[in-house]
Structures are given as C-alpha cells and as structure tokens.
Amino acid sequence: MRRVGKNSFTEIYFAGCNPSFVETSDGYVMIDSPQQPIDAVRWRERMEDRAPIRYLINTEPHGDHISGNAYFPNVTVVGQVKLQECFERYLYAFGTLEEKRERFKETDPDSVWLVGHPDYPASNPPKLTFDDTLTLNVGNHTFNIIHMPGHTAPQTSVHVPEEGVVFTGDNVFYKCRSWLQECDPWEWLTALKSIEALDVETIIPGHGDPCTKAYLKEQGQIVENWVGYIERFVDRGLSPEEILKEPLEVTKQDPYPIGQRLFIHDERLTSMIVHNLHQRIRDKKQQSSA
Ligand SMILES: [Zn+2]
Numbered sequence: 001m002r003r004v005g006k007n008s009f010t011e012i013y014f015a016g017c018n019p020s021f022v023e024t025s026d027g028y029v030m031i032d033s034p035q036q037p038i039d040a041v042r043w044r045e046r047m048e049d050r051a052p053i054r055y056l057i058n059t060e061p062h063g064d065h066i067s068g069n070a071y072f073p074n075v076t077v078v079g080q081v082k083l084q085e086c087f088e089r090y091l092y093a094f095g096t097l098e099e100k101r102e103r104f105k106e107t108d109p110d111s112v113w114l115v116g117h118p119d120y121p122a123s124n125p126p127k128l129t130f131d132d133t134l135t136l137n138v139g140n141h142t143f144n145i146i147h148m149p150g151h152t153a154p155q156t157s158v159h160v161p162e163e164g165v166v167f168t169g170d171n172v173f174y175k176c177r178s179w180l181q182e183c184d185p186w187e188w189l190t191a192l193k194s195i196e197a198l199d200v201e202t203i204i205p206g207h208g209d210p211c212t213k214a215y216l217k218e219q220g221q222i223v224e225n226w227v228g229y230i231e232r233f234v235d236r237g238l239s240p241e242e243i244l245k246e247p248l249e250v251t252k253q254d255p256y257p258i259g260q261r262l263f264i265h266d267e268r269l270t271s272m273i274v275h276n277l278h279q280r281i282r283d284k285k286q287q288s289s290a
Contacts, residue, residue: 004202004210005163007141014039015108015260016064017206020167022160024139027052030075031158031167031204032059033068037104037114040071054138057145058126059169059206060152061086063094069124071114078134079126080147083154087125097122148195150188151179151206157195164201171195174208174215176259178222181272184280185227192220207259225253230277234285240275248274 002010010020016035021028028047033056034040047053057078058066066087069077079087095103101115114120128134136143144159151170158167170179171191180188195203196216204210229252233243250270258266 002210004204005160005165008160008163008165008204010167010204010210011039012209013260016068017062017169018204018208019043019068020204021047021053022141022143022163023051024054024141026139027054029054029136029138029141029143030056030072032057032065032169032206033072035064035068036108037068037071037111038108040068041114044072055128055136055143056124057143057156057158058083059156059158059167061090061154062152062170063090065169065206067091067094070120070122073119073121073124075124076128077124077126078128078130078136078145080154080156081129081131083156084126084129086154088123091123146194148191149184150191151183153184155191157191157198159198159200161199164199165204166195166198166200166202167204168195168206170206172203172205172208172211172215172219173256173259174203174205174211176208176256177262177266177269178219178226178254178256179269179273180223180226181269181276183223183276185223185277186284188223189220192216192223222254226273226277227281229253230274231281234278234281240271240278243274243278244271 002012004010007023010018012018014034017032019034020031028051030053034043053075055078056072056075061083097116101112104111132147134145141160141162146157148157148171149155155169155171196213202210
C-alpha cells in the first residue's frame with residue numbers, strides 16, 4: 001500500500017489495476033476495485049473496520065478495474081453513463097463465473113471459494129452515472145469526476161484537489177506497456193492535455209508507480225509513436241494480418257515491459273493494437289477524404 005496524498009492510498013502490487021482510496025472525514029471513497037476476489041474482500045474488511053465505504057468510482061470498463069466491484073455489494077458504484085451501458089459485456093469478456101473459478105484453481109486458489117459465493121452478486125455495475133462531470137463532496141473532500149475518453153470510451157479521471165492527486169485509470173501507464181487495444185488515440189492525446197491542466201502534484205496511473213505530470217509527455221509520445229508506425233503500413237496498403245507478418249518494432253514504439261501478471265497477453269496485445277489502430281487510421285482517412 002502506497003500513500004500518495006495526505007489521505008490517499010493506492011496498491012500497485014496486486015494482480016490487475018491500481019485500486020485506490022481516499023480516507024475522508026466521512027468514510028472512504030474508492031477508485032476502482034481489487035481484481036482478485038481475495039484481495040477485494042480483505043480490503044473491504046480492513047476498511048469497514050475503521051469507517052464505512054461511501055462510494056466506489058470506476059475509471060473504465062476493463063475487467064481488472066471492475067470485476068472486484070461485486071465484493072463491495074452495499075457500496076454505491078459511480079461510473080460514466082457509457083460504462084454503465086457496457087458493464088456486463090466487459091465483465092463477461094473476462095469469462096463466465098465458472099470459467100473464472102476454473103482459472104483461479106491454477107492462478108489464485110485462495111479466491112476460488114469466493115467466485116459465485118452466495119453473499120455476493122455476480123456483478124455490481126454503476127448506479128450513479130454522469131455524462132461529462134460529476135462532483136461528490138464527502139466529508140472534507142471534493143471528488144471531481146471527469147469524463148476523459150481515450151484508452152476507453154467511458155474513461156474517467158478522479159481529481160481530488162485537497163489531496164493534490166488525480167486517479168486516471170489507464171490513460172496513464174507508468175513505465176509499463178500501454179494498452180492501445182481499443183483506444184481512440186487522438187482522444188487519448190486530448191485527455192493527456194486535460195490531465196496536464198489539472199492542479200495536481202501526483203498522478204495515480206492505472207498501472208505502474210504513481211508519477212508526476214512530467215511523465216505525460218512520454219505517455220503521449222508512446223501513443224503518437226504507435227499511430228505513426230501503423231499509419232506507414234496503412235499508407236502502403238497492408239492489412240492488419242500482413243502487418244503482423246512484418247518484423248514489428250514493438251519496443252521502438254513503447255519501450256516498457258508489460259505490467260502486473262499480464263505477460264501471457266504480450267503478443268496478443270500487439271495484435272490487438274495493430275487491428276485497432278489500423279481500423280481507426282483508415283476510418284479517419286476516409287472521413288477526411290469524404
Ligand atoms: Zn484498461
């Protein structure tokens with residue numbers, strides 16, 4: 001557990017994203033939930049022993065940010081309106097409960113008994129939604145919840161001015177491989193500018209160590225590198241499959257290793273990035289020539 005502000009904490013060593021919380025004078029506000037069921041229930045019991053959990057804000061729909069929600073069954077989940085719409089689809093893209101249970105027998109035996117446990121719902125989607133922004137006042141803290149599409153369409157940042165922090169989800173990957181598998185790269189670059197404009201000392205990324213705004217330039221460069229690289233293949237008329245047969249210079253676009261327990265997806269990720277950017281670049285070219 002890492003302290004990132006006077007009353008703010010994040011956990012960067014779990015399998016999955018960096019789940020975080022702020023301790024207010026009126027209970028806890030969480031940002032994303034621990035991915036592994038055993039981590040989630042341990043968190044909840046330790047927190048509720050001290051104070052109630054008021055809200056759980058999701059920054060994006062990827063399974064490593066939302067699948068732990070179910071273990072906070074009495075907590076109001078907050079999310080961008082598109083996140084509410086796609087919540088179940090993303091949750092089950094991560095596998096059915098039966099598939100998860102089987103997988104955990106290999107990867108996380110302590111979590112097996114909690115999958116499908118009668119005390120917990122199968123899912124806990126957002127009940128409180130917003131389009132562009134939502135401000136929550138909890139105790140003496142302000143939570144400015146801001147839609148910043150990029151890494152995903154519902155992508156959301158949580159800015160807590162009293163703490164000088166912003167929780168960005170996966171619009172920032174600090175020194176671990178960036179996942180551009182479904183992003184709109186141009187919106188992502190705009191989101192990085194919006195993060196830059198916030199009055200904060202510390203950025204809590206979706207993955208990797210907390211960092212400062214100094215890293216945003218490098219994050220933007222990685223997005224730009226990928227777009228430029230795939231665009232050159234598109235200009236040569238190559239299909240995604242043909243691009244993937246080329247000797248791809250992945251680490252020239254993004255020098256960082258893949259994050260927490262995600263190594264099994266390293267090659268699959270390259271393929272997903274190529275497919276996504278190929279489509280988006282072609283769509284954009286078609287639009288501008290129409
Ligand atoms: Zn993500």
